[in-house]
Amino acid sequence: MTHNKEITELLQKFALNQCNAEEIEKLVVYFRKASSSVDFPEVEDLLAKLESFEELDTESSNQIFEEILAKRKRNDINSKAHNLNRKSFLKYASAAAVIIGIIAISYFFNSPYNFGDEKNINETSDTFQHRANTSEEVILHYHNGDMEIISEDGTSEVVDNQGNHVGRQNGNQLIYHGKVSSHELIYNTLTVPYGRKFELVLSDGTRTYLNAGTTIKYPVKFLDGQERKVFVQGEAYFEVARDVEHPFIINTDHLDIRVLGTKFNVSNYPEDLMTDVVLVEGSVNLQEATEELNTESLLLEPGHKGSFDKKERKLASKEVSTSIYTSWIDGELVFIDLSFESILKKLERSYNVTIENQNKDIAQERFNARFRKASLETVLDYFKTTYGLDYKFQGNSIIIY
Numbered sequence: 001m002t003h004n005k006e007i008t009e010l011l012q013k014f015a016l017n018q019c020n021a022e023e024i025e026k027l028v029v030y031f032r033k034a035s036s037s038v039d040f041p042e043v044e045d046l047l048a049k050l051e052s053f054e055e056l057d058t059e060s061s062n063q064i065f066e067e068i069l070a071k072r073k074r075n076d077i078n079s080k081a082h083n084l085n086r087k088s089f090l091k092y093a094s095a096a097a098v099i100i101g102i103i104a105i106s107y108f109f110n111s112p113y114n115f116g117d118e119k120n121i122n123e124t125s126d127t128f129q130h131r132a133n134t135s136e137e138v139i140l141h142y143h144n145g146d147m148e149i150i151s152e153d154g155t156s157e158v159v160d161n162q163g164n165h166v167g168r169q170n171g172n173q174l175i176y177h178g179k180v181s182s183h184e185l186i187y188n189t190l191t192v193p194y195g196r197k198f199e200l201v202l203s204d205g206t207r208t209y210l211n212a213g214t215t216i217k218y219p220v221k222f223l224d225g226q227e228r229k230v231f232v233q234g235e236a237y238f239e240v241a242r243d244v245e246h247p248f249i250i251n252t253d254h255l256d257i258r259v260l261g262t263k264f265n266v267s268n269y270p271e272d273l274m275t276d277v278v279l280v281e282g283s284v285n286l287q288e289a290t291e292e293l294n295t296e297s298l299l300l301e302p303g304h305k306g307s308f309d310k311k312e313r314k315l316a317s318k319e320v321s322t323s324i325y326t327s328w329i330d331g332e333l334v335f336i337d338l339s340f341e342s343i344l345k346k347l348e349r350s351y352n353v354t355i356e357n358q359n360k361d362i363a364q365e366r367f368n369a370r371f372r373k374a375s376l377e378t379v380l381d382y383f384k385t386t387y388g389l390d391y392k393f394q395g396n397s398i399i400i401y
Helices: 004-015 021-033 043-048 058-074 086-092 322-330 340-351 376-387
Strands: 138-141 147-150 155-159 165-170 173-176 187-191 198-201 207-210 215-219 228-239 248-251 255-259 263-268 274-281 284-288 297-300 304-309 314-319 333-339 354-357 366-371 391-394 397-400
Touching: 004 021, 228 322, 255 263, 255 274, 263 322, 274 284, 274 322, 284 304, 297 304, 297 314, 322 333, 333 340, 340 354, 340 366, 340 376, 366 376, 376 397
Parallel strands: 173 198, 228 248, 354 397
Antiparallel strands: 138 147, 138 187, 155 165, 165 173, 187 215, 198 207, 207 228, 215 228, 228 263, 248 255, 255 284, 263 274, 274 304, 284 297, 304 314, 333 366, 391 397
């Protein structure tokens, strides 16, 4: 929308505490007159230009808000119908970091968000069962059914079913060297628990970073003359080794992602309604994973996000700031148009906790926020301060009310 550009720029200045009185008043008037959330700027446009923000403490952000209220009072903007309190302003306009270490540009969206049933995936040659990892350790499942716990501070040699050394694990990294000759495609499966991340280097040199709660099934060694194919549920960032004769394919049970050599992020957790692929560089082709002929495909360009709607079976793409979607590698949490329920699920994965939400009024509200290496308490305190929620810890569980 044409009117969003100026407002977007003002919101970015507001988040950096750079707005003058006239600009703050312009924001107040705009959001007071906005008829719905459709009139609001895209949050990705806001976050994309706030990479080098200066963090604000609670006192600073409160002072900004008080200035807004004072300006409104001087102009006699006091009608009950247009009441602007701290909660509604932070939900609709923006928040300039109510606590140290976060940017929270948060909107309220009225659209419902209904989860589909979690699909059980049978382990076949084309797909695999997502293995729930309830431990706190990364687990390597071998082709023959054996399994090994990958200790965070340990080292070990990885062997194939013939006893050959095919790789080495060192802490949170597992590297396959691909030096062993093989004529059989043998798959291992790696599961990453909640609260952990892991790095995997495949036999062709492809590097992948696995987020919490992710499962990847991959060949111990890729074979000459065959496609390089892996299976992923969860979230992973790939740096694919280029090999024009052996295309690299990632199967997410709903979508095939075909690449030659590129960098991109895949997000495909079982509870998600969308499978998202964000392309950093190179090119990838997205196509629904089905035996049907002439299915829709999408060639993704760098700087774009391709999304597959699992229910509607449709592909779409849009331009995005890729750093927002890959920042999890550096320990950041980014929520983009997510329901509160979905946010809680991400928090469970990231911090390895169980969360029970007893405040149903906020369950389906949608939010956008970015947290830079924040503790779980920091994230929860943000929602407590801004939306009046409260919470308590019970061992490794959290109750929100």
